[in-house]
Amino acid sequence: MPDPTLFGLVARQLADHPPKEADAAELVFAAFEGSDTLTAVLSGATASAATKPRTTAPTLAGTFLTSIEVEGFRGIGPPVTLKLPPGPGLTLVVGRNGSGKSSLAEALEMLLTGANQRWVGRPRVWVEGWRNLHQQPPKITASFGVEGRPSTLKVTRTWPDAADVSGSVLTIDGKKTTLAEKGWDEALRRYPPLLSHNELGRILEGKPTDLYDALASILGLADIAAAEGLLRNARLAAERQVKDQQAAATRLTAALQTVDDERAHAVRIALSGKTWDLAAVEKVVAGGLAAVEEHTALRTLRELSTLPVIDRAQVREVTARLREVNDELGRIGGSDAAAARDTAVLLEQALKVHAPHEGLDCPVCGTAGVLTYEWRVQANQRITELRAQASSVDEVHRRAAEIAAQARRLIGSPPPVFGDAPLVGVDVAAADAQWRRWTSPPVGDDPLAFATHLDTVAPDLIAATAAVRSAANAELERREDRWRPMQQQLSAWLPDARAAETQRAQLPRLKAAEAWLKDAHESLRNQRFQPIAGEVQRNWEELRQSSSVQLGDLRLEGTGSSNLRRLTLDVSIDGENGSALGVMSQGELNCLALSLFLPRASMPESPFRFLVIDDPVQAMDPVKVEGLARVLNRVARERQVLVFTHDDRLPDAVRRLEMSATIIEVFRREGSVVELVPVLDPVTRYIDDAMAVAQSKHLPDEARRVVPGFCRNALEAACAEAVTRRMFRDGSTQSEIETVLKEPTKLTTWLALALFNDSTRAGDVMQWLSERMPDAVTVVRLANRGSHDKISGDMVSLVRAAEKLGKRIRETHGASSN
Known part of the structure; x- marks a missing residue:
C-alpha cells in the first residue's frame, strides 16, 4: 500500500491541479496502488481507482520495549535481561569497551532484522564470532508493550545447534512466524528504530544516492518513483505494442498487395486509415464470402462452382411419361370417343361465335337464321352428351398437358452468371451453347418430339455444366491457396492488433498521467520532506553548540530513477558558503548523521515508539555531548530512547542538566557473565x-x-x-x-x-x-x-x-x- 501521508498529498494536488486528459487522475491513483491495480484499471477490469472505496494498510499499534533477554550471543554468555520502563523516557546503558553493552544492542538488531550492520562490508571473520564460546545455543528475546494489548508481545529468535547465523527460527508469542505476518517488516524498512555504531558512521559516508534512498524510503518518496516508473513502463509498453503491431500491419499490407483476391483488397482498405477497422478485418477473415461485396469475382466463382445441374433421373422420368402419353394418344386417335370429343370441341367453338351474335347464318353451310336461341340450347345439350362419350379421351389429353408442363419446367433460362464468367477466367461457351439448345424445344404439343429433345440435349448440358463447375472450383481453390496463408496470418495478428488498439486509446491518458506526476514529483517530495528538514535543522542547532558550521536548506534533488538523486546540504562556515561533508569534523558529521536519523525514526507513522542508538558520542567534543543530551531528552518526551555508550560524558551531561533518565551500567565478568547494575x-x-x-x-x-x-x-x-x-x-x-x-x-x-x-x-x-x-x-x-x-x-x-x-x-x- 502507498504511504498514507504521501497519498493524501497526491489526492489533494490532483484535486487542485488535475491532469489535462480526462480520467488520467485515476491512472495516477492506480499507479500508487501498484502494478496489478494499474493493469486492471487500464483494462477496465476494475472500478476506477479514483472512485472505488479505498482500502488502506491497517495501522500498527504503538510499541515500546519492556525487556531484552540475551544468551549465547557475541559477548554475552549466560542469560542476562535488560529491563526497561515502557513508555517515553531516556535510558542510558553505560559500560567499558568489551563489557557487553554493544552485544545487547546488536542482539536487538539481530532479533528484529535477522542481520547486523556491524558485519556489512566486513570479511567473513567478523561474522564467525557471533556465537559466544561460554554459552550455547544462542537465544534472543525481546518483550514489547503494545498499545491496546493487555499482555506483552514476546519475540524470540533461536538457533539450532551448529546452525549458521542465517539459520535462525523466529517466534512471536511462541508461534513460529515472520515479522512480515506481524506487519513489522515494512515498518522496519521505512522507519528503522535502530542506529548502530557502524551505521552512524556510514550514514554520510555512502554514495549521495544512498542517503537519498534512505530518506525517500521512510517518506514514501519511493512510492512516487515507483508510480512514475509504472506509468512510464505502461506508456512505453503501449507505444511499443502499437509500434510493433503497426509494423506487422505494414508487412501484412505489403503481402496482401500480392494476393489477387477481393478479401485481400478489403483488408488493405481496412488497414489503410490512421486507425485500423479491425471489425472489417475480422469480418473478412471469419466471414468468408459474406464478408465481401455482393458483386465480386469470388461470388461469381462461387456461383459458377455451384451451378445447378439438370437432374438426370428426373429427365429420364419425364421423357418416359412423355412417351407413355404419346402412345395413349395414338391408341385413342380413331375411336368414337375421339370423334365425340372433336365434335364437342367444334360445337363449343360455334357457341363462342353465336354468343354475341344470336340469329346469324350458319358459318359452315350458310343457311340463313339457323343459329338461334333454340339452336344454342340444343348445342349445349349435345356438347354435354358428346363430353360424356369423350371423357376417357379428355383424361389422356389432360395428362399429356400436365406432363408437357412438367417437361417445360425442366427448361429454365441460362444462368445470368454466365455473363460474368469471362471476367474470372472461366470458359462457359460450350455450356452456354448447350443451354441455348436446351431452351429451344420443338414447337407444338408433340410429346414424342419433346421427349426426344430432352433425351438428346440433357446429357450434353449436364456434361458442359460439370465442366464449368470444375473450372470454377479449380479457380476458387487456386485463390484459396493464395488467401489461406494471409487469412492465418491475419487471424494470428488480430488479438495483438485489438490489444494494440486498446493501448493506442489509452496512450493519451497514460501520457497525461505520467506528465502530471513528473511535474508534481518535486512539489510532492518537498511537501513530504519539509517536516523532516525542519527537525534536522532543530537537532543540528542543539547539537552543533559552538561549531562554526551553520546548516542551511536541506533539499532532496533528482528522482528515484536518476543517478543524480541526492540530499543537498547547504552549509556556511563563519558566514561563508561551503561544502558540508568537506568542512565538517568527524564529530560534526556524527552530529549531522544523528540529526538526520532521529526525525526519520520518529515519524508519526512509525509504530515503533522506541529508538535504540549504539555509541552516538564518538568523536564529539564536550559541548556537543551536552547538545546530544538535550536532543535525546527532547526526543524522549514522546519516544522511548535507549542509548548504549562507553563514554561517561553523556550520563554526566544528563545529570548536570538535571534531566530525568534511567542509567544502567554494564559489567562483564569471567565466563562472559554480564551484569546490569542501575547507576x-x-x-x-x-x-x-x-x-x-x-x-x-x-x-x-x-x-x-x-x-x-x-x-x-x-x-x-x-x-x-x-x-x-x-x-x-x-x-x-x-x-x-x-x-x-x-x-x-x-x-x-x-x-x-x-x-x-x-x-x-x-x-x-x-x-x-x-x-x-x-x-x-x-x-x-x-x-x-x-x-x-x-x-x-x-x-x-x-x-x-x-x-x-x-x-x-x-x-x-x-x-x-x-
Whole structure:
C-alpha cells in the first residue's frame, strides 16, 4: 500500500491541479496502488481507482520495549535481561569497551532484522564470532508493550545447534512466524528504530544516492518513483505494442498487395486509415464470402462452382411419361370417343361465335337464321352428351398437358452468371451453347418430339455444366491457396492488433498521467520532506553548540530513477558558503548523521515508539555531548530512547542538566557473565560504597581506611556537580566549565570552588565550615588524610556527616551566582 501521508498529498494536488486528459487522475491513483491495480484499471477490469472505496494498510499499534533477554550471543554468555520502563523516557546503558553493552544492542538488531550492520562490508571473520564460546545455543528475546494489548508481545529468535547465523527460527508469542505476518517488516524498512555504531558512521559516508534512498524510503518518496516508473513502463509498453503491431500491419499490407483476391483488397482498405477497422478485418477473415461485396469475382466463382445441374433421373422420368402419353394418344386417335370429343370441341367453338351474335347464318353451310336461341340450347345439350362419350379421351389429353408442363419446367433460362464468367477466367461457351439448345424445344404439343429433345440435349448440358463447375472450383481453390496463408496470418495478428488498439486509446491518458506526476514529483517530495528538514535543522542547532558550521536548506534533488538523486546540504562556515561533508569534523558529521536519523525514526507513522542508538558520542567534543543530551531528552518526551555508550560524558551531561533518565551500567565478568547494575549519581554511589564498608563487621584496619577515600570522592563529586550547575545557569560554555573544573587539586580547593566560587580560597574553607557546619570539619579533615592514617571511631557517623555535607553543597551552592 502507498504511504498514507504521501497519498493524501497526491489526492489533494490532483484535486487542485488535475491532469489535462480526462480520467488520467485515476491512472495516477492506480499507479500508487501498484502494478496489478494499474493493469486492471487500464483494462477496465476494475472500478476506477479514483472512485472505488479505498482500502488502506491497517495501522500498527504503538510499541515500546519492556525487556531484552540475551544468551549465547557475541559477548554475552549466560542469560542476562535488560529491563526497561515502557513508555517515553531516556535510558542510558553505560559500560567499558568489551563489557557487553554493544552485544545487547546488536542482539536487538539481530532479533528484529535477522542481520547486523556491524558485519556489512566486513570479511567473513567478523561474522564467525557471533556465537559466544561460554554459552550455547544462542537465544534472543525481546518483550514489547503494545498499545491496546493487555499482555506483552514476546519475540524470540533461536538457533539450532551448529546452525549458521542465517539459520535462525523466529517466534512471536511462541508461534513460529515472520515479522512480515506481524506487519513489522515494512515498518522496519521505512522507519528503522535502530542506529548502530557502524551505521552512524556510514550514514554520510555512502554514495549521495544512498542517503537519498534512505530518506525517500521512510517518506514514501519511493512510492512516487515507483508510480512514475509504472506509468512510464505502461506508456512505453503501449507505444511499443502499437509500434510493433503497426509494423506487422505494414508487412501484412505489403503481402496482401500480392494476393489477387477481393478479401485481400478489403483488408488493405481496412488497414489503410490512421486507425485500423479491425471489425472489417475480422469480418473478412471469419466471414468468408459474406464478408465481401455482393458483386465480386469470388461470388461469381462461387456461383459458377455451384451451378445447378439438370437432374438426370428426373429427365429420364419425364421423357418416359412423355412417351407413355404419346402412345395413349395414338391408341385413342380413331375411336368414337375421339370423334365425340372433336365434335364437342367444334360445337363449343360455334357457341363462342353465336354468343354475341344470336340469329346469324350458319358459318359452315350458310343457311340463313339457323343459329338461334333454340339452336344454342340444343348445342349445349349435345356438347354435354358428346363430353360424356369423350371423357376417357379428355383424361389422356389432360395428362399429356400436365406432363408437357412438367417437361417445360425442366427448361429454365441460362444462368445470368454466365455473363460474368469471362471476367474470372472461366470458359462457359460450350455450356452456354448447350443451354441455348436446351431452351429451344420443338414447337407444338408433340410429346414424342419433346421427349426426344430432352433425351438428346440433357446429357450434353449436364456434361458442359460439370465442366464449368470444375473450372470454377479449380479457380476458387487456386485463390484459396493464395488467401489461406494471409487469412492465418491475419487471424494470428488480430488479438495483438485489438490489444494494440486498446493501448493506442489509452496512450493519451497514460501520457497525461505520467506528465502530471513528473511535474508534481518535486512539489510532492518537498511537501513530504519539509517536516523532516525542519527537525534536522532543530537537532543540528542543539547539537552543533559552538561549531562554526551553520546548516542551511536541506533539499532532496533528482528522482528515484536518476543517478543524480541526492540530499543537498547547504552549509556556511563563519558566514561563508561551503561544502558540508568537506568542512565538517568527524564529530560534526556524527552530529549531522544523528540529526538526520532521529526525525526519520520518529515519524508519526512509525509504530515503533522506541529508538535504540549504539555509541552516538564518538568523536564529539564536550559541548556537543551536552547538545546530544538535550536532543535525546527532547526526543524522549514522546519516544522511548535507549542509548548504549562507553563514554561517561553523556550520563554526566544528563545529570548536570538535571534531566530525568534511567542509567544502567554494564559489567562483564569471567565466563562472559554480564551484569546490569542501575547507576545512581556519583555522589550517592560513593556514599553507598562508603556505607557498605562502614557497616561491615570485623573489618580490618586496612579496609577501614577506604571509607574516608569514598567520602572524599563523594564530596569532590558534589562540588563538581554544584560548580557545573552554577556556571551552566550563569551562561558559561561547556569548555569554560571544563577549564574551571581542572583547577582543584585537593578536597579543600574543591570545597573553595564550590563554596566561594574561587579555588584559591582553600584556606578559608575550614573556618567557613566550623561556623556553619561544625560536624563537617572532622569529615573534611579525615577525608583529606584518607588512607594514609589509621582510622578509628564510628565510621557510619563519618559517612552520614559526609552525606549531609555533600547534600548541602549540591542543594545550596549549585544555584546561579547572579
